[in-house]
Amino acid sequence: MPPLRQVKRYKTNCYKNQPFVSLFQLKFQVSESETFRIKLLTMENETNNSAQSNGKNCLKKTKDNSQYREQTYWEERFQTEDEYEWLCTYNDLKDFIKRDLKKEDKIIILGCGNSTFSSDLCDAGFSNVTSVDFSTAVINAMRKKYESSHPTLQWIVSDVRNLKEIPNNMFDVVIDKACLDALVCDEGDPWEPNVRTKTDVDSTLTSVVRILKPENSAFISIGFQQPHFRKRYLQFQGSNYGWEQNIVTSNINVGMGYFYTHCKLNVINESSI
Numbered sequence: 001m002p003p004l005r006q007v008k009r010y011k012t013n014c015y016k017n018q019p020f021v022s023l024f025q026l027k028f029q030v031s032e033s034e035t036f037r038i039k040l041l042t043m044e045n046e047t048n049n050s051a052q053s054n055g056k057n058c059l060k061k062t063k064d065n066s067q068y069r070e071q072t073y074w075e076e077r078f079q080t081e082d083e084y085e086w087l088c089t090y091n092d093l094k095d096f097i098k099r100d101l102k103k104e105d106k107i108i109i110l111g112c113g114n115s116t117f118s119s120d121l122c123d124a125g126f127s128n129v130t131s132v133d134f135s136t137a138v139i140n141a142m143r144k145k146y147e148s149s150h151p152t153l154q155w156i157v158s159d160v161r162n163l164k165e166i167p168n169n170m171f172d173v174v175i176d177k178a179c180l181d182a183l184v185c186d187e188g189d190p191w192e193p194n195v196r197t198k199t200d201v202d203s204t205l206t207s208v209v210r211i212l213k214p215e216n217s218a219f220i221s222i223g224f225q226q227p228h229f230r231k232r233y234l235q236f237q238g239s240n241y242g243w244e245q246n247i248v249t250s251n252i253n254v255g256m257g258y259f260y261t262h263c264k265l266n267v268i269n270e271s272s273i
């Protein structure tokens with residue numbers, strides 16, 4: 001087969017109000033009559049677009065995407081930003097959530113930021129929700145904001161790469177909404193991500209498995225990264241997280257389209273016990 005020829009490359013800068021997402025489309029010529037396109041979503045520089053925020057100066061221009069993985073970037077941003085919803089809202093996800101979660105589940109949200117997702121879950125009847133973020137500023141602000149309206153919500157400062165404040169085998173469900181996206185924002189070549197990114201994601205997923213109950217629990221990852229590339233992390237070579245045979249990705253049809261990946265851990269079929 002002759003080598004593929006790239007015939008066109010499109011780039012859409014800062015799609016609508018999703019500041020860290022850019023779309024690349026690569027068009028390849030397979031034969032004289034056939035072409036195919038690959039869509040690549042990448043994190044890109046922010047703009048001053050603040051359509052989804054009620055914060056002040058919440059979206060400063062950044063010099064490069066790698067800032068999204070830095071604690072100092074988020075601490076500074078949360079000094080002035082009150083509320084911001086990345087990628088999609090609870091409402092966009094509610095059908096998946098109702099399908100996959102039980103009201104009594106113990107749920108933890110990774111990298112909660114100042115999104116309303118945790119309180120939205122609580123309003124929908126999921127009363128056992130813990131939220132973590134490595135920014136002390138945002139965790140203090142969220143605790144204060146919700147202490148009287150949503151007293152059952154728990155807020156903990158923790159780095160998802162070790163989650164050392166969280167005991168083992170505690171949760172039925174771990175939810176990542178755009179937190180892994182921040183960790184992979186500077187991965188380099190998505191086919192061969194750099195060592196730092198692979199190490200950070202592996203430590204995060206190892207910590208996720210540690211805090212999940214050992215059986216019939218689940219990790220849910222909501223993000224913009226194309227399923228093929230997200231799965232490479234979820235099935236990282238040599239790893240054995242326990243969900244490898246039970247990963248199902250669905251499309252979230254909002255904005256430019258995101259992905260909901262449900263990873264069931266060590267599924268035990270009760271009828272076979």
Ligand SMILES: C[S@@+](CC[C@H](N)C(=O)[O-])C[C@H]1O[C@@H](n2cnc3c(N)ncnc32)[C@H](O)[C@@H]1O
Binds near residue numbers: 069087138159178182
């Ligand atoms: C893109 S925002 C997503 C915020 C929120 N989950 C949402 O959907 O709107 C990424 C969040 O992850 C947090 N974060 C990034 N790296 C982290 C880490 N290593 N440990 C804990 N939180 C982290 C940031 O502070 C930020 O709040």
